[in-house]
Amino acid sequence: MELKEVLRFADEKVFAETGKHLDDLQEAILKETLQGRKYAAKVAQDRDCSEGYVRVAAAELWKLLSEVLGEEVSKGNVRAILERAKFYNFSPTINSENVTVNNNVNICQEKAISPTPPQNPQQTPTQSHIDLGDAPEIFTFFDRTSELSTLENSIAQQRTRLIALLGISGIGKTTLSLGLINQIKTQFDYVIYRSLRFSPTLEATLTNLLQIFPQPTEAPQNIDTKISQLLSHLRNYRCLIVLDDVQMLFCSGQPPGEYKSDCQDYQLFFKLIAEVSHQSCLMLNSSEKPREFVRLEKAYHPVRSFELGSLGIAAKDILQSEKLSDEETWETLIDIYQGNPLWLELTATLIRELFGGRVAEFLQCEMPILDEGLQSQLSQQFQRLTPPELAVVTHFASLAEPVAVTYFFNKIPLSSLKIINAVRSLRSRFLLDAIEEEKITLFTLNPVLRHYVQSRYVSN
Ligand SMILES: Nc1ncnc2c1ncn2[C@@H]1O[C@H](COP(=O)(O)OP(=O)(O)O)[C@@H](O)[C@H]1O
Numbered sequence: 001m002e003l004k005e006v007l008r009f010a011d012e013k014v015f016a017e018t019g020k021h022l023d024d025l026q027e028a029i030l031k032e033t034l035q036g037r038k039y040a041a042k043v044a045q046d047r048d049c050s051e052g053y054v055r056v057a058a059a060e061l062w063k064l065l066s067e068v069l070g071e072e073v074s075k076g077n078v079r080a081i082l083e084r085a086k087f088y089n090f091s092p093t094i095n096s097e098n099v100t101v102n103n104n105v106n107i108c109q110e111k112a113i114s115p116t117p118p119q120n121p122q123q124t125p126t127q128s129h130i131d132l133g134d135a136p137e138i139f140t141f142f143d144r145t146s147e148l149s150t151l152e153n154s155i156a157q158q159r160t161r162l163i164a165l166l167g168i169s170g171i172g173k174t175t176l177s178l179g180l181i182n183q184i185k186t187q188f189d190y191v192i193y194r195s196l197r198f199s200p201t202l203e204a205t206l207t208n209l210l211q212i213f214p215q216p217t218e219a220p221q222n223i224d225t226k227i228s229q230l231l232s233h234l235r236n237y238r239c240l241i242v243l244d245d246v247q248m249l250f251c252s253g254q255p256p257g258e259y260k261s262d263c264q265d266y267q268l269f270f271k272l273i274a275e276v277s278h279q280s281c282l283m284l285n286s287s288e289k290p291r292e293f294v295r296l297e298k299a300y301h302p303v304r305s306f307e308l309g310s311l312g313i314a315a316k317d318i319l320q321s322e323k324l325s326d327e328e329t330w331e332t333l334i335d336i337y338q339g340n341p342l343w344l345e346l347t348a349t350l351i352r353e354l355f356g357g358r359v360a361e362f363l364q365c366e367m368p369i370l371d372e373g374l375q376s377q378l379s380q381q382f383q384r385l386t387p388p389e390l391a392v393v394t395h396f397a398s399l400a401e402p403v404a405v406t407y408f409f410n411k412i413p414l415s416s417l418k419i420i421n422a423v424r425s426l427r428s429r430f431l432l433d434a435i436e437e438e439k440i441t442l443f444t445l446n447p448v449l450r451h452y453v454q455s456r457y458v459s460n
């Protein structure tokens with residue numbers, strides 16, 4: 001988040017609470033502190049006063065901000081608190097008065113207050129009930145402007161009922177969906193986020209979701225009644241439900257999108273969400289495309305899937321917040337690490353620890369270098385591959401140029417059909433990039449994945 005934005009936000013907050021803007025001295029202290037600098041000597045010198053005087057003013061400023069923001073503010077945490085407050089816009093004075101939110105951790109409300117059902121479901125909601133469960137707290141959110149507007153348009157204008165937000169792990173699906181929630185929460189009666197990271201059964205998920213809504217006199221006993229109860233809420237209220245980590249419903253070591261035996265019911269549930277008429281949206285975040293999506297997207301208009309790609313040039317903000325230097329080389333670093341925010345964060349830590357944050361010096365090494373955290377992150381993804389996928393991906397790692405699927409026929413001891421399916425599966429896991437040439441589609445592994453596969457599966 002830009003320094004100017006954070007400063008403006010602090011000033012607006014103080015003004016809203018006290019009717020007074022920050023004075024020049026307070027602003028100077030805040031500006032220096034937000035940049036991680038020792039403020040006292042600099043501000044005292046600039047303003048021709050004593051350091052002691054500045055320190056007293058600073059102590060008063062932290063006290064004022066603590067009162068305004070509702071939590072203990074100090075020079076060490078002021079930036080994090082302001083950025084978080086700005087991101088979630090959680091103060092009652094700035095926040096839309098329509099939204100019930102919890103000021104604590106994220107915008108979650110532990111348990112929604114039971115509302116009375118709206119007389120007319122189409123009317124503007126009088127209060128949004130936001131329950132983000134164990135969603136991660138987001139401190140910084142950079143860019144993704146066009147993705148946010150595409151998703152908002154799809155949900156708000158096109159009334160898409162089922163959306164898949166897809167992409168390789170670390171690309172920013174969770175962060176984007178929480179950013180989206182923050183942007184459009186007031187359009188909904190209910191906003192719910194749940195992670196399926198522990199592969200809960202559909203019944204467990206439904207029970208969990210149903211308790212957020214007004215309780216019926218008789219609790220539904222079986223999965224059928226639970227599904228129809230939820231569908232009835234989705235009809236009566238405008239709800240946005242984000243189910244994250246949907247790939248955890250799928251088997252490891254099987255083709256992507258194959259449901260685990262006790263998660264099979266989700267397939268029917270997702271189909272019902274697409275088929276049955278209602279006014280809500282279910283968003284699924286996954287690093288594997290659910291199998292039935294291709295068919296659902298064709299058959300039902302209110303179903304869409306979006307593939308999330310590189311953060312692009314905005315990833316510079318990540319490098320900035322990681323306090324790296326040599327800005328002129330950042331684009332090279334972003335290109336090598338595919339604009340993947342997680343890969344860049346992990347690499348930034350390595351650069352800070354071993355190269356004093358100097359990107360130019362790091363880039364002198366043979367690229368790409370995969371930090372241990374990044375390797376273990378990739379290892380989790382590659383463990384999920386089937387033997388044919390591994391055979392194909394290992395062959396890809398030895399190729400410098402993109403190739404067509406047919407290239408592998410007779411080169412790998414697998415039937416053409418198995419090779420085609422393996423390439424398709426690798427695409428569904430977002431591990432292979434496709435390049436459209438004039439009359440042919442070529443596939444390639446990006447340098448990070450190629451390096452990982454070579455070091456893990458080819459050489460020892
Ligand atoms: N737009 C963004 N701005 C700032 N940080 C981001 C952004 N997108 C992702 N990140 C960071 O990258 C990391 C991975 O993001 P995450 O949303 O968990 O990815 P995914 O859900 O696709 O695995 C997190 O640490 C997150 O904070």
Ligand SMILES: [Mg+2]
Pocket residue numbers: 173174175244245285
């Ligand atoms: Mg995630």
